[in-house]
Amino acid sequence: MLLGRSTMNQSLRIPVKISHLIPIGFLLLFNFTASAQGDSTLAAWLNTHCPSCAAKSYQKTGVYILESGEDALLARAWLTQTARQSIDVQYFIWGTDNIGILAAEALLAAAERGVRVRVLVDDFLLEAENRVLASLNNHPNVELRIYNPKHHAGVSVLERIYYLFSDFKSFNQRMHDKVAIFDDLISITGGRNMADEYFDYDSVYNFRDRDVLLAGSVTADVKENFDEFWDSSLSLPVERLVDPLSGDSGESLRDELRSYAEDPANFDPKIRQMINNTTSRIRDVVADMVWTDVEFINDTPGKAAESLDEKAYGRLIAEVRGAQESILIQTPYLVFPEGGLALLAEKVVEGVRVRIVTNSMPSTDNPAAFSGYQRQRELIIRSGIELYEFRHDAAVRDTIIAKTRTNTDAGISLHAKSMVVDDSRLFIGSFNLDPRSAQLNTEVGVLIDNPGLAKALSRHIETDMSSENSWAVSEDFNPDHIASRRKNLEVWFYGLLPITSLL
Structure with a gap:
């Protein structure tokens, strides 16, 4: 899941750019919401805070446009923590920067709660080391697949050259989709990949981007499309591309990330205010959803x-x-x-x-x-x-x-x-x-x-x-x-x- 431009320390697999520390503070968000929500499910939370959502969702879709990177990240973080059954994510880019690390830690935490996690990422800009891919995939509740692996994952330089000249169009065909699905109830799609600059946390440049959060009937169509890609012959399991024994346990990887995140020196004090306001902000999102045809x-x-x-x-x-x-x-x-x-x-x-x-x-x-x-x-x-x-x-x-x-x-x-x-x-x-x-x-x-x-x-x-x-x-x-x-x-x-x- 750490798949973009590398900023990782090669021995500890944690960020070395201390100027990018704020996103790592979001790791504390996951611990906060876990204690706040207990064993509640996403469906139960929706029933409590939006009693009419269940009835509306049979024919309509609740829509909330995510204009800011901060809101887009908080929504993903909260939904990842709240999910209890499944999380399916599909991205063109998954960075090795702080946002990518944050998302990987969150999904590993979900997997430890028993959530089935499936991650599908395009191969074109893949930069993660084989041992990182194997470590993530080694968790029993995590499955990681790579789309059209003709550039990086399990591909030698000679094989890459062969693919380039033998089938140029297929070599260049990419999965540009950006989708996340939580418990088959809520989905997010739009323009954002999983990297710092898509959520306003890069120190050099950031993207003016846009996503949309969807709750209700259309999520079934989003899931159907994900399953079609997941089952495609172009999407290969990581264990077919890299040696599973080259990775550590998922628990070992998460322990390293959590140790780094729990160091108070590694996040801005502003993050505490954001953590304290998260649940109320999610309530506002649900209240402001527009139910319509999508x-x-x-x-x-x-x-x-x-x-x-x-x-x-x-x-x-x-x-x-x-x-x-x-x-x-x-x-x-x-x-x-x-x-x-x-x-x-x-x-x-x-x-x-x-x-x-x-x-x-x-x-x-x-x-x-x-x-x-x-x-x-x-x-x-x-x-x-x-x-x-x-x-x-x-x-x-x-x-x-x-x-x-x-x-x-x-x-x-x-x-x-x-x-x-x-x-x-x-x-x-x-x-x-x-x-x-x-x-x-x-x-x-x-x-x-x-x-x-x-x-x-x-x-x-x-x-x-x-x-x-x-x-x-x-x-x-x-x-x-x-x-x-x-x-x-x-x-x-x-x-x-x-x-x-x-x-």
Whole structure:
């Protein structure tokens, strides 16, 4: 479960960057909620604090949009502690930083309570050592599988080269899904991976991101999709990839993490206030859920389509075609797949207002993707689409990101993937508006038909588009010159390569 950029001490497997200590303080949250809740189950808690939830959940879904990284992390932490039967998680990235360590410790703790834990992670950015993978998987209540392992897990350099040249498309096909399911009752999906920068705790830069918490009927569809990936021949058990004997016991690993977390020097005093407020905040979330119709959209394992009619992209295209008044899109990477720009240009001619906010060159974390957008930018503007580029110094970082002693000077980059159509329907998910999401990566998300939620999401996106957070781009102005010379050179270099279909 510790799968991203490594910050781990190789002997103790604990963070060595003391500047990132606050997330580890969340480990105390799990001990706090355990004593506060006793043996209560998630279902029992919902029955107590939302007596009408059970009846509503048969046909409707409760929806709560998680805008801040702090709320998104607290929700996951509380649900992990409260679950008593099963936890299923599916991610593209699971970091070896503090958030990744926090989540691994929490899931091991759940497994020790008897909860069945299943973790499915894509192989592409996997950096965890074999012994860490084996240690986690050695717990009798934990199962860990790796999706499409052709890069790292159990793969030699020669095998990697073979896969690269023998089946290039499959080599590049990734599981971009981000899903967590708790006791088959509540699920979370959206744009956040499991790493510091997705929850506002990185000291260098953090993502402006978005998730949605779902309680009720749609969770069955989320679970069905998870099971399809779990059972896919592309998802291999860790014991088939690494030697189980190379790992320690799960108990040994957790003891090391807990010892580190219980050192008072390793967390900010602010964490105590957050711990004390957690249960009341979760009650507020449940009370504020909007019960409505929700459609879960997804792709199938192994997606590598020549056609753009795959389920997720095709469903989003249908929503765009049906727009009568307005389309508002927020995407970190904007590289139109074939026919995409023409469709939106057609909607503009029909009188539909189309607005898009994406990363600027100064804010982007992906110069390769920006190179593809840069080539299309002039055509996008000429089509009549109102185009905005997110600022690297956006003022929203001071309002939506909880300030800590470590992230005060961190930059900000856009990572939220959302759309609002006619101020009445909305999408939140993992889908980027680019060829990779349309044709190559598997994606998930939810379509919600609810004017109240749509208007609320529109307000958040429009705030991100305001002058203190984004630049309005025109044929006469773009902020490329504000980016560093190095980043400009990176974008220029990638622009020379024939990689548009991979962006």
